[in-house]
Amino acid sequence: MDKLQFYNTLTRKKEEFTPVNPPLVTMYSCGPTVYNYAHIGNLRTYVFMDELRRTLKFAGYKTKSVMNITDVGHLTSDGDDGEDKMQTAAKKQNKSPEQIAAFYSEVFFKDLERLNILKPEIIAKATDNIDEMIDFVKTLCEKGYGYETDDGIYFDISKFDEYGKLSRCNIEDALAGARVAVNTQKRHPADFALWKKAEKNHIMQWQSPWGMGYPGWHIECSTMSKKFLGERFDIHTGGVDHIPIHHENEIAQSEAYEGHKVVNTWMHGEFMLVDGGKMSKSLGNVYTVDDLIARGYSPLAFRYFCLNTHYRNKLNFTFDGLSGAATAYNRLCGLISACKTAPHADNNTAQKVAEQKAAVIAAVYDDLNYPLALGELWTMAKLPACREIYDAAEVLNAVLGLDLHVPHVSAAPTVEAPDEVKQIAEQRFAARQNKDWATSDELRNKLDALGYAVLDSKTGYELKKK
């Protein structure tokens, strides 16, 4: 196994990664709440999860990843207020929560596939694990961490000394930050629900030692990670919004249950913004993969766009930005796929290709530095066309998931031309991007001699047979 470095939110440090049981890596990723279409921000978080899983596999590890599907318990706030998101959607669409969950889960997995996001080995639905959640809550109560009120079972955060260690806020901060208690029976305003007692008209409810009810949102992740990965596992992922509430609560539940640390490395993907601000329905800027396709962008161009920003940095989505990424992505595919039929490299070029390939791998091994990896890949793609570039890209595809070597994704050239001509045209385009006008002119002359004219535009070029 190769050496990897990951940034751990818990320690706020980049650390050398050492799994509990190599070569196995056990990993849990908070999955979607399936009450609506996943938007491109959600999907950015799953592209990050995929970068991580692909990198682990590429480095020689065997992954056992779990992703949950939240189909109950996530209320309209991330805390304990509001209605269950599944129930709200079901009422609105006049369907059952199961129908809503089935529909949006299917679309979600289709989106993952379109973005070349490898499906985690285990997909766990919350509603398939209710008995296990009830047992988990029972044990927390027996251990003195849970207490009952008229409307549910709550976790007493004052009993868990390390509450707040992930977000580095202490209990006083948590108390100050909590909303004024609606439920006056809670011992502390920041105590959170493990189980909610259901009102009669609540659509989803199960029998429990506390009467009919349904689980809190956080308990599903503690329960299902324990069930599938055991009492200690290697990595837990999610978006940064989960750090202060959802993951803090997960840590409290899991560590209170086990009596020891459960997750070694916590990794969080930063948010995607749209036009510099929050995505919101009222602004009309919540986009899905289908919206991008409808505007003529390929899902993989969006993946390239995501990879081009480090997962720990905010990514501002604009259509201009996506267009730029799409153009670059198409060029890159054009350059690389044209190398399929290129001759073998001389020793010097072959050596350079090998160095660039190693640089791409080193970049992703260093806390998933995909932007740097793409830069190194570009340097490789601009070397004199040779079969070695194509072969290297084919290997690197396992870690990039960009289908770079597949010719059909290239948008240029626009005319049917022999591979030799296409290669020269792509090399010339790359030279122009580098402002290497001498090479560009030289290659234009070559094209001319082969009977092709090239017309340049701002974003690309067109080939014409003379």
Ligand code: AMP
């Ligand atoms: P949800 O379906 O709301 O539970 O969210 C699914 C995932 O998307 C979670 O891991 C969130 O952290 C993440 N997420 C939500 N909004 C964004 C955003 N704007 N950018 C990146 N990730 C997001």
Ligand code: ZN
């Ligand atoms: Zn979770």
